[in-house]
Amino acid sequence: MRPRHSLSSTLSFECPMSTAARLFHSKSDQTLYDRITPSTDQFATQQARWNDLADFLKSRMKDDTGYPISTWLQGSYKFDTQIRPLTTGAQFDIDLGLYFEWAGSDDDGDYDPEGFKELIQNALLDYADDEDNDASRVEEPKERCCRIAFNPDFHIDVPCYHLDRTKDRRALATESKGWEASDPKAIYVWFKDLHDDKTIRAQLRRLVCYFKMWAALKIEDEASRPSSITLTVLVAEALSEIDLSETSDDDDVLEGIITIIADRLDDDTEVANPIDNDEDLNRLSDEANDNLRARLREFEDTARRANAATSEATAAEIWTEAFEHFFPMPEDVEGEANANTAARSDIAKNHALVAYSFDPEIHVRAWSQNNENYERFGVNELPTILKDCSIDFTLVNATSLPVGASVRWTVRNRGHEAWTKNDIGHCSGDGYEVSEHSAYNGNHAMDLTVYQWGRIIGRRRIEINVRGTALAARQLPAKRRFRR
Secondary structure (H helix, E strand, O other), X not given: OOOOOOOOXXXXXXXXXXXXXXXXXXXXXXXXXXXXXXXXXXXXXXXXXXXXXHHHHHHHHHHHHOOOEEEEEEHHHHHOOOOOOOOOOOOEEEEEEEEEEOOOOHHHOOOOHHHHHHHHHHHHHHHHHOOOOOEEEEOOOOOOOEEEXXXXXXXXXXXXXXXXXXXXXXXXXXXXXXXXXXXXXXXXXXXXXXXXXXXXXXXXXHHHHHHHHHHHHHOOOHHHOOOHHHHHHHXXXXXOOEOOOOOOOHHHHHHHHHHHHHHHHHHOOOOEEOOEEEEEOOOOOHHHHHHHHHHHHHHHHHHHHHHHOOOHHHHHHHHHHHHHHHOOOHHHHOOOOOXXXXXXXXXXXXXXXXXXXOOOOEEEEEEEOOOOOOEEEEEOOOOOEOOOEEEEEEEOOHHHOOOOEEEEEEEEOOOHHHHHOOOOEEEEEOOOEEEEEOOOOEXXXXXXXXXXXXXXXXXXXXXXXXXXXXXXOOXXXXXXXXXX
């Protein structure tokens, strides 16, 4: 195993003035960071459940074994780099480590690793049987943890460890491989102590989230995707190579980090564990590493084009290639107070806004399948509609598109109902007609982007405001009967 990647002296990047920095992170609640991370309500729900489960397991395991018991949150939740599930029905992940404490070797315990895991599995089953809990199911034991799922959208993995507190040493219980050396606390301390400046620490966490969401979107096969901790280490070590006195906006720094990581993996795919140089965190196959490097170069190209854009709207459209519907448009954060107001004013002075050469004209029709009398129309706009309507969008001047033109429709959802379901939006299609459905109350949007040979030549946003409940099915009058 080769030594860990060594950090070179800090690098500075000649980047244009940020055109989309406020769309990544600002005081708005519609930034990329807000759209890819748990809402305040979701975070509070998770916190209440893991606290309750931790209290239950500590009491139950102490009664069952007599050992002192402690817990330690780990993984993305602990690092504050948790990202939202890609789709409705998918789950947030929380890791709650459970520690059985005794002095001495791992094999000095009263149970073997499988025995400790069985105790936890049985406890989780009993916990789920309590109707006062929101637990929905307990899955079959995994190699390195037990898992319990909760309504509406998260699960808690419970790995268990032997902790020798006198030596500050930990070992993980596995299903079939015995005790395994593992210290989740050490790598968290490494991550936390990288930067003294709390502003840089917060930016590092955001950058890790951006990278994790990009990987989830662009590498669909989870087995071919770098692990969360691998991406965390790559981003953290790359940030340490950037001179933040030269550039500090998230979009510019992200471009620099992409390049550093891509260059690093081109040279050597090994990612040494920063607290154990003999462990390679990158366990991807050669084929998966080749795919990762190719996707990184595409990401790098997207970042360069976006940061070179001369308008915020164009930059946002380009960043959408990487982050899809999660990336906001300027209209999503318009009117929000943010720290980059002065910077955006300077951009407006120094760069003329792009004059798009094609002006899309969109006919919109919303109609209720339950009531034939409910129908709403509009051109480039739509009046407020009720829930449970079908919505048809048609590019009516498609015949005027130039040769080589293509289109992309993107739904961006906003509001409590959609976000509670983790339905932030989706790519709707690339034809001249698409259909959608008003499932949630809130102010949503359909964005159409028009390209020619890969260059943006037009865009149009249709605001879709949904209020109220769905119409009841129309009741037909009863037939009249006549006497003969």
